[in-house]
Amino acid sequence: MKDLFERGLKNGVEDLRLLFKDEIKKLEPYVEAEKAINSPSTGILDSHSFMQNLVWQFKDQNGQIVYNTELVGIEKRIDGFEITVKDKREVSKFLTRILINFAGLNSDKIAFLAGLVKEEYELKFCKGDYFRVHNNKARFINRLIYPVPKEERIGLGIHATLDLTGGLRLGPDDEYVDKIDYNVVRSKKKIFYESVKKFLPFIEQEDLAPDMSGIRPSLQGPGEDFRDFIIKDEIER
Numbered sequence: 542m543k544d545l546f547e548r549g550l551k552n553g554v555e556d557l558r559l560l561f562k563d564e565i566k567k568l569e570p571y572v573e574a575e576k577a578i579n580s581p582s583t584g585i586l587d588s589h590s591f592m593q594n595l596v597w598q599f600k601d602q603n604g605q606i607v608y609n610t611e612l613v614g615i616e617k618r619i620d621g622f623e624i625t626v627k628d629k630r631e632v633s634k635f636l637t638r639i640l641i642n643f644a645g646l647n648s649d650k651i652a653f654l655a656g657l658v659k660e661e662y663e664l665k666f667c668k669g670d671y672f673r674v675h676n677n678k679a680r681f682i683n684r685l686i687y688p689v690p691k692e693e694r695i696g697l698g699i700h701a702t703l704d705l706t707g708g709l710r711l712g713p714d715d716e717y718v719d720k721i722d723y724n725v726v727r728s729k730k731k732i733f734y735e736s737v738k739k740f741l742p743f744i745e746q747e748d749l750a751p752d753m754s755g756i757r758p759s760l761q762g763p764g765e766d767f768r769d770f771i772i773k774d775e776i777e778r
């Protein structure tokens with residue numbers, strides 16, 4: 542916790558405060574903790590409105606967005622790339638000087654299409670399930686509550702997240718999977734309950750209902766060292 546606190550300050554989060562039990566009880570009477578870091582400037586945002594706003598700004602600058610179209614081929618040319626795309630009706634090609642790949646779970650496949658080395662960029666899928674607190678206990682906390690992350694886990698640890706409607710979700714966990722399947726594993730309810738009962742003692746197993754899941758594209762596989770980024774100039778290829 543001390544490391545996280547110091548790293549936060551170093552990264553310019555100036556309003557961080559270390560709290561002891563009495564202060565924690567005043568802010569969050571239902572949370573059990575000996576010590577905590579309070580981050581008043583942490584917030585949640587409406588990601589859909591945020592994206593709609595980005596779309597609006599992009600179009601305002603004469604940007605064009607083509608939806609429902611899959612990139613299926615990349616050929617390197619002297620001054621850029623020849624791109625092949627496919628929609629429901631046809632396959633078409635165009636030239637671009639700059640190509641930015643942000644294809645999420647598919648971004649390694651796009652990198653391979655562009656001829657970049659396979660082993661280094663191959664993504665592993667790390668799924669995170671969420672359970673919702675489906676009753677009025679969702680109102681028992683006022684801010685996001687995180688446990689101290691365990692060093693051996695790749696995620697932040699199952700934590701309590703409020704949404705903009707005042708709902709409360711627990712999650713995500715982290716589990717490597719071979720295929721994309723967004724069904725929440727219902728049998729994990731007990732594991733979720735046990736992960737949070739130490740710091741959210743008001744939660745019982747029957748308060749939880751399966752909510753949603755997401756899959757993280759991850760560079761490191763199970764048991765491997767933490768690896769968020771590769772920063773590399775590929776100009777030679």
Ligand SMILES: Cc1cc2nc3c(=O)[nH]c(=O)nc-3n(C[C@H](O)[C@H](O)[C@H](O)COP(=O)(O)OP(=O)(O)OC[C@H]3O[C@@H](n4cnc5c(N)ncnc54)[C@H](O)[C@@H]3O)c2cc1C
Binds near residue numbers: 610755
């Ligand atoms: C469980 C979970 C918890 C997370 N928690 C946090 C968090 O607390 N904080 C945080 O900052 N981040 C978190 N993240 C990560 C965050 O959600 C992602 O980093 C972010 O959404 C990635 O955005 P993106 O645009 O790069 O990729 P995506 O949102 O995955 O978008 C990729 C897009 O590329 C498109 N695409 C794929 N292949 C092709 C193709 N061949 N042709 C054309 N289009 C293609 C897809 O259709 C998709 O629209 C979490 C993720 C998960 C799964």
